[in-house]
Amino acid sequence: MRRASLLGTVRLGINSLMLHKLRSILTTLGVLFGVSSVIAMLAIGEGASEEAQEQIRKLGSRNVILRSVKPTEDVVSGGEATRVSSYGLTDFDFQRVDQTFPGVLRAVPVRQLQQEVRLNDRALNPRVLATIPEYVSVTGRPTSEGRFLSPEDQLRFANVCVLGYEVARYLSPFETPIGKRIKIGADYFTCVGVLLPRVPLGSDQPTPGADVTGEVFLPMETARRWFGDIQVKIRSGSRDMEEVQLHEIIAEAESDEAVPSIAAAAREMLARQHKQRDYEVVVPLEQLLRAQETKRIFTIVLSSIAAISLLVGGIGIMNVMLATVTERTREIGIRRALGAKKRHIVTQFLVETVVLSIGGGLLGIALGLLIPVLVEKFADMRTIVTPAAPLLAFVISAVIGIVFGLYPAWRAANMDPVEALRHE
Amino acid sequence: MGSGGLGSATAVAELRDITRVYKMGGHEVRALDGFSFTFQKGEYWSIMGSSGSGKSTLLNLLGCIDRATTGSYRVRGEEVADLDDDQLSELRSREIGFVFQSYNLIPQLDVLENILVPLFYQDDPPADGEERARALAERVGLGSRLGHKPMELSGGQQQRVAIARALVNDPAIVLADEATGNLDSKTALEILALFDELHAEGKTILLVTHEAKVGERSERTLKLRDGRIDEVRDNRVGLAASGNPG
Incomplete structure (x- = not known):
């Protein structure tokens, strides 16, 4: 009944560890911090990478985005010079992409206007984008109410606009803006729809005007008629005029496989057509792959750090166990004289080591799960604890106990009972 | 008083031509040199001798925590030399009861x-x-102290616990190594009285000691x-018996 059962041995082991509470606690600290830092770092890393990937995915992983970029040599350096700089993507580029590129499902041109948007006494400066109805399907942003721009709007040069969620909330916080006449620049446009927010909003607070990064959409043809191609920016005393036909061309590929060839074709076409580098080609899929690669490297680095800290923790445990074995030489001798077999001694010390390391591991898991919660709360960073992380940490701490406990236990078991009994 | 008589007894520990050689710094020390003896069931022996006489070595061999270099040792008929480490440990847990000087x-x-x-x-x-x-x-008078830790007991009480421990497996032999060496004379007498009682109950007791007074309490002295073997004495009649060839 009282034979050397595992449970009994575990109980005995805990008793022995309790004789030296402080030493036992200090010994577990190595594993505790190792395990908790593994979990916490993985959670923070996972959260950061997930956030990055989500942002890229929002751009559309099948999309290739061509953007106008103001060439650096064209920057006006102060002075009163009033000049028109002409650069960027052209309608011609758009037609090439849309009509001649193989693998392109559809392409969408986007023009960005510098205009104030106002409803009654509320005004703000969001991104005013002129585009075509296909924009929503390419970017995957459905309307929350009303409709998006339609082909008829294009044909009839209709004075309509669609508001982004944040803009709608700011301009008309208490009732739907649909049907209202929104003043954009000097002209009035009827609101026909509101888009869903990019991210689900946590709070119901209307966003303050200055911070609004929302968007307002106009039909491309209507915008061209009212606002022309030339944008005037007034900047620290100088008037800076720009002529940009298109700010963005978004090409959606038929499949993921077509993305690289479209990107290559776009780069080649632009390099040939443009005398200066006034464009950039953004491929979210490439960024996604790069982000995944970064995450992989990040994980390897984290794992190495974790492995080293756990190794240090394990060595700490082994060190203490070796000291314990020496200190308890006499007890080992007594137990051997009273009939303990070598395996009983091995089990006894191994159980103590494993209890130490698993104890440290469990505390480490608790701390490791707490840290991400605190980080999220106080550092406002996203963290993701995957279920595998605590599980892995637990298994690792158990393995550490066994690996680093084996040698001290082996040493204890192989002591000569006569010598051990003589030990003071 | 046990089955002390020759011939009628069962042998619990038989040693034949036991030699135990230690290697110490290049030269050999023969701690036991052709030792032969048989301990019978129910006997109460004291084993005496000056330091270096080989009594500790004999105790370790009898207790199966050491092995003879050559020779045969049988515990209740089982040859110790044939056993591996696990079997030897099992033999200790079943057939040997240890009582140590320092409990x-x-x-x-x-x-x-x-x-x-x-x-x-x-x-x-x-x-x-x-x-x-x-x-x-x-039995040893500690029935009300079962939950106490050794630190909470006096030396005499600790030694009583140790004696109870030495009896729990109903061993072939109880080996006591200077069992009274750490105790004051009054407590020592109590412990020796306990050994007398155990002997009366038929236990086989081998008491290693260097104190003549303690040795005299036993049935016989080796x-x-x-x-x-230098001398074998029967303490009951106070006469020296002739050598015991086993």
Whole structure:
């Protein structure tokens, strides 16, 4: 009944560890911090990478985005010079992409206007984008109410606009803006729809005007008629005029496989057509792959750090166990004289080591799960604890106990009972 | 008074031509040199001799925590030389009861647990082990101290626990190594009285001591010198008996 059962041995082991509470606690600290830092770092890393990937995915992983970029040599350096700089993507580029590129499902041109948007006494400066109805399907942003721009709007040069969620909330916080006449620049446009927010909003607070990064959409043809191609920016005393036909061309590929060839074709076409580098080609899929690669490297680095800290923790445990074995030489001798077999001694010390390391591991898991919660709360960073992380940490701490406990236990078991009994 | 008579007894420990050689710094020390003797069931022997006479070596061999270099040692008929380490450990847990000079209780265990240790390591422990341990604690006068740790007991009490521990497995021989050496004379007498009682109950007791007074309390005394039998004496009649060839 009282034979050397595992449970009994575990109980005995805990008793022995309790004789030296402080030493036992200090010994577990190595594993505790190792395990908790593994979990916490993985959670923070996972959260950061997930956030990055989500942002890229929002751009559309099948999309290739061509953007106008103001060439650096064209920057006006102060002075009163009033000049028109002409650069960027052209309608011609758009037609090439849309009509001649193989693998392109559809392409969408986007023009960005510098205009104030106002409803009654509320005004703000969001991104005013002129585009075509296909924009929503390419970017995957459905309307929350009303409709998006339609082909008829294009044909009839209709004075309509669609508001982004944040803009709608700011301009008309208490009732739907649909049907209202929104003043954009000097002209009035009827609101026909509101888009869903990019991210689900946590709070119901209307966003303050200055911070609004929302968007307002106009039909491309209507915008061209009212606002022309030339944008005037007034900047620290100088008037800076720009002529940009298109700010963005978004090409959606038929499949993921077509993305690289479209990107290559776009780069080649632009390099040939443009005398200066006034464009950039953004491929979210490439960024996604790069982000995944970064995450992989990040994980390897984290794992190495974790492995080293756990190794240090394990060595700490082994060190203490070796000291314990020496200190308890006499007890080992007594137990051997009273009939303990070598395996009983091995089990006894191994159980103590494993209890130490698993104890440290469990505390480490608790701390490791707490840290991400605190980080999220106080550092406002996203963290993701995957279920595998605590599980892995637990298994690792158990393995550490066994690996680093084996040698001290082996040493204890192989002591000569006569010598051990003589030990003071 | 036991089965002390020659011929009628059962041998519990038979040693034949035992030699134990230690290698110390290049040269050999023969701690036991052709030692032969037989201990019978129920006998109460004291083993005496000056330091270096080989009595500690004999005790270690009898207790199966050491092995002879050559020769044969049988415990209840079982040849020790044929056993591997595990079997030897099992033999200790079943057939040997140790009582040490410094009690050697395990500090983190209470009285009852300490008494149970030998059974804990048996391959097939008896079902009534705990009852047995309680009865033995009662027997040595510590029935009300079962939950106490060794540190909370006096030296005499600790030695009583150790004696209970040495009896829990109903061993072939109880080996006492200077069992009264750490105790004051009054307590020592109490412990020796306990050994007398155990002997009266038929236990086989081998008491290693260097104190003549302690040795005289036993039934017979075996005196060693230079790894050989020097003298065998029957204390009941106070006469020196002739050598015991076993």
